[in-house]
Amino acid sequence: MAGRVKVIGGIARQVLRDKRLTIWHKARKSWFTPPLSPPDPMQLFLPIAEVSVNAFLLLGMGGVVGFLSGMFGVGGGFLITPLLFFIGIPPAVAVATGANQVVASSVSGVLAQLRRKAVDFRMGLVLLVGGLAGSVAGIWVFARLSAAGHIDVFVQLSYVLFLGLVGALMLNESLSSLLRARGRAAPVRRAHTHTWVHGLPLKIKFRASGLYISVLPPLLVGALVGFLAAIMGVGGGFIMVPAMIYLLGMPTKVVIGTSMLQIMFVTAFTTVAHAVTNQTVDILLALVLIMGGVIGAQLGARVGVRLRGEQLRILLALLVLAVCLKVALDLLITPSEFYSVTAGRLP
Amino acid sequence: MIRLVILWLLLASPAAARYDTTGGEREQIVAGLSQNAVSITASYVGSEILIYGAVKRESPAPLGAPLEVIITVEGPALPQIVRRKDRRFGIWINTAEVTIDRAPSFYAVASTGPLEQILSDTEDLRHKITIPRAIRAVGISAEAEGAPAFVEALLRVQTAAGRYGWAERVVALTEDTLFRADVALPANLIEGDYRVRIFLTRGGVVVDALERRIAVRKEGLERFFTRMAFEQPLAYGFLALIVAVVAGWGAAAAFRLIRP
Numbered sequence: 001m002a003g004r005v006k007v008i009g010g011i012a013r014q015v016l017r018d019k020r021l022t023i024w025h026k027a028r029k030s031w032f033t034p035p036l037s038p039p040d041p042m043q044l045f046l047p048i049a050e051v052s053v054n055a056f057l058l059l060g061m062g063g064v065v066g067f068l069s070g071m072f073g074v075g076g077g078f079l080i081t082p083l084l085f086f087i088g089i090p091p092a093v094a095v096a097t098g099a100n101q102v103v104a105s106s107v108s109g110v111l112a113q114l115r116r117k118a119v120d121f122r123m124g125l126v127l128l129v130g131g132l133a134g135s136v137a138g139i140w141v142f143a144r145l146s147a148a149g150h151i152d153v154f155v156q157l158s159y160v161l162f163l164g165l166v167g168a169l170m171l172n173e174s175l176s177s178l179l180r181a182r183g184r185a186a187p188v189r190r191a192h193t194h195t196w197v198h199g200l201p202l203k204i205k206f207r208a209s210g211l212y213i214s215v216l217p218p219l220l221v222g223a224l225v226g227f228l229a230a231i232m233g234v235g236g237g238f239i240m241v242p243a244m245i246y247l248l249g250m251p252t253k254v255v256i257g258t259s260m261l262q263i264m265f266v267t268a269f270t271t272v273a274h275a276v277t278n279q280t281v282d283i284l285l286a287l288v289l290i291m292g293g294v295i296g297a298q299l300g301a302r303v304g305v306r307l308r309g310e311q312l313r314i315l316l317a318l319l320v321l322a323v324c325l326k327v328a329l330d331l332l333i334t335p336s337e338f339y340s341v342t343a344g345r346l347p
Numbered sequence: 348m349i350r351l352v353i354l355w356l357l358l359a360s361p362a363a364a365r366y367d368t369t370g371g372e373r374e375q376i377v378a379g380l381s382q383n384a385v386s387i388t389a390s391y392v393g394s395e396i397l398i399y400g401a402v403k404r405e406s407p408a409p410l411g412a413p414l415e416v417i418i419t420v421e422g423p424a425l426p427q428i429v430r431r432k433d434r435r436f437g438i439w440i441n442t443a444e445v446t447i448d449r450a451p452s453f454y455a456v457a458s459t460g461p462l463e464q465i466l467s468d469t470e471d472l473r474h475k476i477t478i479p480r481a482i483r484a485v486g487i488s489a490e491a492e493g494a495p496a497f498v499e500a501l502l503r504v505q506t507a508a509g510r511y512g513w514a515e516r517v518v519a520l521t522e523d524t525l526f527r528a529d530v531a532l533p534a535n536l537i538e539g540d541y542r543v544r545i546f547l548t549r550g551g552v553v554v555d556a557l558e559r560r561i562a563v564r565k566e567g568l569e570r571f572f573t574r575m576a577f578e579q580p581l582a583y584g585f586l587a588l589i590v591a592v593v594a595g596w597g598a599a600a601a602f603r604l605i606r607p
Binding site: 043044045047048050051052100101103104105106107108111112149150152153157268271272273274275276279281282283284286287290291294295298331332333334335337338339340341342343 | 387389393426427430433434438452500501504507534537565569570572573580584586591595599
């Protein structure tokens with residue numbers, strides 16, 4: 001009995017499918033393999049990227065990344081930009097718009113840190129000067145590589161390198177501190193140890209940080225971060241914060257506020273520079289991402305307070321490594337099409 | 348006098364006989380488009396355009412080869428850079444590129460039957476109807492001419508992306524007189540004038556041809572942002588910043604109000 005029902009069901013399905021196919025064939029008078037999707041009110045045509053994307057998808061992406069960044073206290077640019085690659089936004093637009101999104105997410109952070117007086121303005125200024133120089137260099141390299149057709153690979157390689165490095169360091173750090181917490185009695189790292197950094201010339205006093213060091217290391221750190229902001233569309237906090245703590249020996253209480261200040265101004269400059277040189281900033285895309293991001297960040301910050309630090313940091317490290325792996329695989333796997341076409345502009 | 352007549356015939360005949368290969372039984376296209384302008388707005392997801400028309404004739408339709416209709420839609424031409432990836436140091440990177448001076452950003456052909464049966468090679472060469480011919484017609488640089496693999500790749504990639512396409516038997520022809528076809532324009536359109544050509548063929552020979560244009564323009568917010576981004580990039584960059592600052596700060600402030 002059951003068998004017969006199954007057979008009849010199978011035939012009925014077959015007939016139905018045939019019928020549907022015929023209807024579909026008749027309905028498909030259009031010329032193209034993908035039939036027109038039914039009008040979707042949430043579909044958004046992005047003016048600069050020139051692609052049509054679901055607004056909810058973008059809002060959700062911004063929200064999830066914002067949630068993570070609020071929870072972990074990171075900028076989130078390093079997640080937004082690769083995610084934009086994955087949904088088909090041209091890399092140049094993804095990078096420039098990513099920088100714009102970082103501006104928004106750092107503004108509220110900077111205001112909060114200013115209220116707490118946790119910003120070293122002099123250090124921020126030195127980092128910023130380096131950052132602007134790095135950003136200018138980055139924009140130039142970006143434009144040159146775009147023209148030569150190597151920008152996608154360069155951006156992807158940068159992501160693999162930095163995400164892999166930072167993910168591995170973070171994982172190592174949080175695993176060992178987890179072990180330390182279990183085993184206790186580990187040597188406490190001191191912030192104020194004298195290293196080669198303290199032997200360099202051009203020393204200035206950074207009162208808020210209680211430091212008297214050369215301006216060269218902060219300038220270089222700032223420049224590296226500015227370069228990465230222009231190339232990768234990230235804030236660069238994941239590089240700057242460890243560098244400020246371990247290389248410059250800054251006290252942790254001013255590190256976050258000072259790095260955010262630098263990030264806000266450098267990404268602001270980068271956004272304008274990309275808009276002027278490459279015309280790749282998509283305001284509509286940025287706006288939707290920011291909307292989702294800000295709401296997600298607020299929720300994430302609330303959740304983050306209640307969770308334990310080390311496990312969270314391991315999770316973030318794994319997430320960073322996962323994104324790194326995905327980007328790396330795209331470079332390593334043999335593509336199905338060896339050729340790509342880019343439309344140029346009329347002379 | 349006779350010489351004059353012969354001269355007049357010689358001069359006039361190419362123009363007169365261009366599509367009139369059947370002598371006195373001239374068949375002409377009368378056609379229209381459901382819309383001759385497409386606006387790309389924020390909610391644009393592609394559009395469908397109906398191309399319809401009729402065949403006008405003074406005398407009864409000639410016997411013999413059946414009447415066929417071919418319709419092409421061509422987007423504005425742009426320089427196209429075709430790049431080839433190779434494995435270097437274990438990763439896939441672009442190693443070679445060829446610039447094709449101008450190729451249509453969009454090209455589609457629809458017909459009442461298989462093109463190889465309803466269109467002769469010489470007619471295709473003259474009117475540049477099939478995709479490879481139409482692409483080459485627009486302008487292939489000497490560099491690209493020496494690299495046929497790149498031109499083939501352009502066709503392949505653009506076809507896979509839905510920018511080039513053809514479909515046979517999608518133009519409906521009723522009683523050898525009325526015809527209609529629906530054209531689906533994709534969501535990722537480039538602004539410009541799209542050229543619609545309609546050809547009437549008999550036995551592989553083009554009997555009449557007609558051209559129409561569809562103006563594709565960005566409208567509203569899309570138009571505002573695109574124009575500003577390219578015409579006043581500095582102002583646009585600052586606008587992007589203002590939007591980011593207001594949205595970032597405003598949303599945080601709003602959250603503080605909701606939950607102090």
